Amino acid sequence: MPQIVKTSGFILKTIPFKESSLIVSVLTSRAGRIKVLVKGARRPRSKFCGTMEPFNLDEIIYYKKETKEIYTLSDAVVLDHFEDLRINPEKVNGASVLCEFFEKSLALEQPGYSAYTLLYEFLKRLRKTSEELIKPLVLIYLFNGLRISGLMPYLECCVCCKRAIEPDKSVQLSISAGGVVCPGDYDDTVVSVSWQTYQTLVKIYKNKKIQYSRKIFEEIEGFLNAYIYFHLNNLVLNSLKYL
Ligand SMILES: [Zn+2]
The missing domain is CATH 1.20.1440.120 (Recombination protein O, C-terminal domain)
Structure with missing residues (x-):
């Protein structure tokens, strides 16, 4: 069973993955630096729109599987966009x-x-x-x-x-x-x-x-x-x- 983790984190880097997704490096308060897959993040109507900007502070929820190095992001809310x-x-x-x-x-x-x-x-x-x-x-x-x-x-x-x-x-x-x-x-x-x-x-x-x-x-x-x-x-x- 994957574990559900909720934490805050800074977006360090994003890399386009496949047609519409992103692999994102996040510096979290709970787990240190992690990598997450953000499915469909580059689609115009994605629920992740605006959340994956570099150095955004987000609250994120992801599924953690011990066997994987990249976890799947389930949700993200911007806490501070540093406008x-x-x-x-x-x-x-x-x-x-x-x-x-x-x-x-x-x-x-x-x-x-x-x-x-x-x-x-x-x-x-x-x-x-x-x-x-x-x-x-x-x-x-x-x-x-x-x-x-x-x-x-x-x-x-x-x-x-x-x-x-x-x-x-x-x-x-x-x-x-x-x-x-x-x-x-x-x-x-x-x-x-x-x-x-x-x-x-x-x-x-x-x-x-x-x-x-x-x-x-x-x-x-x-x-x-x-x-x-x-x-x-x-x-x-x-x-x-x-x-
Ligand atoms: Zn000396």
Whole structure:
């Protein structure tokens, strides 16, 4: 007997399937990321019309069969369509980056509230963010997203020998070692960032207030791109390129 599951979830990605259906990746509050088949979703009079838009928050009901990887969606109601974000192409782009990150980095059905909660918090903050702060906000949440994937860079002291990092003009972050390194532990994957950028990353990690600076966030972006590429199977976030 299939089990009937009711939960809320964000639409991460949709792929057309057969003539009129969709396969949809949903980040749910109860079951983590799941895949559902939405039969007839692309028909004009489908009851699913408007519910499968990217980053919609929906309440969904699906039939879960243990033997299947893709479940069948039975019903969906939009809880939040984020209209106020959709009128701003930059904000749509920003939301796409986080959706793409979770779509590509989360394994299926790893229950846990954290990715869902993080994406929800991000979208709520994105609503109120001014144009020039969209990209920094995206980078801050991507950085926090790494924590959920268990890949947060280590920043406290040298990740290799645990020596304290002395204040200097620049700090070396090793992509392969997964954190900050002292001069004795430099390797050929180190990315150099300014002391201010390093301090900003520490503040983001500790959830402290930060000052926006274009230069700092350019360095954070460079580091994050290299870090995500290395640790998440050569992952390149296409949506981040357009932000
Ligand atoms: Zn060291």
